[in-house]
Amino acid sequence: MATAQSGGREPFFIDDPALLDDPYAAFARYRAESPVYHHAPVDQWFVFRHGDVSDLFRDPRLSADRMKGFVDQAPEAVRPELRAIVPLFESWTIMKDGPEHTRLRHALNQGFNATAVKALAPLIEASANQLIDERVRDGRFDVADDYGFRLPAHILSDFLGVHVEDRDKIIEWSVDFVDFFNEIPITEATTHRLSRSVSAMNDYTMDLINERRRSPKNDFLGTLLASADTPGGLSDTEIVGNAILLLLAGHIAVRNMIGNIFFLLDGLPEARAQLDANPALLEPMVDEALRFEAPVTLIPRVALEPIEVAGITIPEGALVQLSIASANRDETQFPDPDRFDIARRPGHILSFGRGPHGCAGAHLARMQGAIATRVLLARYPAIRRDEDKPIVWYRTAANRGPINLPMRVD
Numbered sequence: 001m002a003t004a005q006s007g008g009r010e011p012f013f014i015d016d017p018a019l020l021d022d023p024y025a026a027f028a029r030y031r032a033e034s035p036v037y038h039h040a041p042v043d044q045w046f047v048f049r050h051g052d053v054s055d056l057f058r059d060p061r062l063s064a065d066r067m068k069g070f071v072d073q074a075p076e077a078v079r080p081e082l083r084a085i086v087p088l089f090e091s092w093t094i095m096k097d098g099p100e101h102t103r104l105r106h107a108l109n110q111g112f113n114a115t116a117v118k119a120l121a122p123l124i125e126a127s128a129n130q131l132i133d134e135r136v137r138d139g140r141f142d143v144a145d146d147y148g149f150r151l152p153a154h155i156l157s158d159f160l161g162v163h164v165e166d167r168d169k170i171i172e173w174s175v176d177f178v179d180f181f182n183e184i185p186i187t188e189a190t191t192h193r194l195s196r197s198v199s200a201m202n203d204y205t206m207d208l209i210n211e212r213r214r215s216p217k218n219d220f221l222g223t224l225l226a227s228a229d230t231p232g233g234l235s236d237t238e239i240v241g242n243a244i245l246l247l248l249a250g251h252i253a254v255r256n257m258i259g260n261i262f263f264l265l266d267g268l269p270e271a272r273a274q275l276d277a278n279p280a281l282l283e284p285m286v287d288e289a290l291r292f293e294a295p296v297t298l299i300p301r302v303a304l305e306p307i308e309v310a311g312i313t314i315p316e317g318a319l320v321q322l323s324i325a326s327a328n329r330d331e332t333q334f335p336d337p338d339r340f341d342i343a344r345r346p347g348h349i350l351s352f353g354r355g356p357h358g359c360a361g362a363h364l365a366r367m368q369g370a371i372a373t374r375v376l377l378a379r380y381p382a383i384r385r386d387e388d389k390p391i392v393w394y395r396t397a398a399n400r401g402p403i404n405l406p407m408r409v410d
């Protein structure tokens with residue numbers, strides 16, 4: 001029978017490194033026995049079934065403005081520090097509801113349109129080749145750190161007009177943000193790092209905007225600036241905030257995806273052989289990897305009113321965590337869900353969310369996954385795990401992928 005309460009004898013997955021490492025059997029149990037689960041130690045509600053997660057992504061009774069929840073959950077000592085930076089987050093499309101969200105997302109989509117994204121394909125290919133040329137050493141290549149981590153930073157930096165010499169700053173700031181949002185509960189250390197990076201990133205992006213004003217161009221920032229004076233156009237603060245959001249949203253998740261793809265193909269030689277025999281499976285393989293190992297595993301929302309889900313009432317004000325990783329393995333949606341099947345063509349993966357906040361960069365992400373895989377496999381068909389070096393995983397409650405995936409290419 002469905003139960004909402006924590007307190008059973010087994011540890012909950014967010015508290016247990018072994019379960020974070022491999023949570024899928026636990027997720028199957030949660031889907032069957034406690035599809036809506038209140039975890040008392042952090043006072044958060046977790047939702048595990050595909051149907052419920054999918055519906056809640058589109059439910060206006062849930063607010064995407066999770067900063068309020070986050071501030072209240074931070075240690076008392078750092079709440080003022082966090083409150084001071086909330087205004088920047090408040091400008092993010094990912095935090096907005098209703099008409100305000102529509103306005104911001106519409107403006108963002110103009111700069112981030114299909115033609116602009118498609119035009120990035122040659123750049124992705126060139127950057128992939130450049131990283132391989134520069135970073136393969138003695139037949140060794142870290143597919144997560146040398147490749148997956150750097151490729152999206154290059155692409156997004158170019159897209160936003162970040163100077164080549166500043167790409168490493170982008171990487172540093174992005175890690176501080178991701179660590180803050182992934183740490184449950186929030187800690188003083190991640191909050192301090194976050195506030196330092198917010199201020200540096202804010203100044204840097206404001207300089208980029210001023211530069212673009214001085215020498216207008218028809219690129220992403222140029223498009224947003226040009227629409228600033230039209231109805232619904234964005235203010236400078238909103239442009240800065242959302243440019244930063246793109247850098248963050250589009251970085252670590254892509255690294256996770258690329259690492260997960262190579263880890264899966266290496267561990268399952270029959271899938272690799274199937275892909276080699278039929279290159280048309282490249283894109284379906286990327287989607288299957290996104291389903292099987294979702295790079296972003298958990299998305300938070302705040303309940304604006306009591307909401308009944310699977311017979312359980314989530315109270316008003318609750319912080320609700322939607323488990324993408326569990327939904328993507330739901331047997332009612334994906335037959336034989338624990339099988340990595342590159343020919344599956346999974347239709348309803350929730351890896352990019354769904355509904356109004358569905359990922360603005362899904363197309364760009366899929367392109368990077370496909371091109372990064374094609375380029376590296378073409379140059380080093382015999383690529384395989386470097387057994388001398390360990391894989392280092394980034395498996396937090398909300399993220400899943402390798403930080404280091406050492407491979408041999410000789």
Ligand code: HEM
Nearest residue numbers: 093094249250253254257295351352353357359360361365
């Ligand atoms: C594999 C890589 C990626 C994954 C797994 C991913 C996942 C997600 C998810 C789950 C959401 C929904 C958030 C929510 O409902 O609150 C989202 C939203 C978003 N993503 Fe991605 N993402 C990826 C890559 C990217 C890239 C490359 C970009 C842009 C450069 C991007 C930009 C965004 C933005 C701007 C939003 C907010 C949309 C809104 O609130 O309207 N993402 N992403």
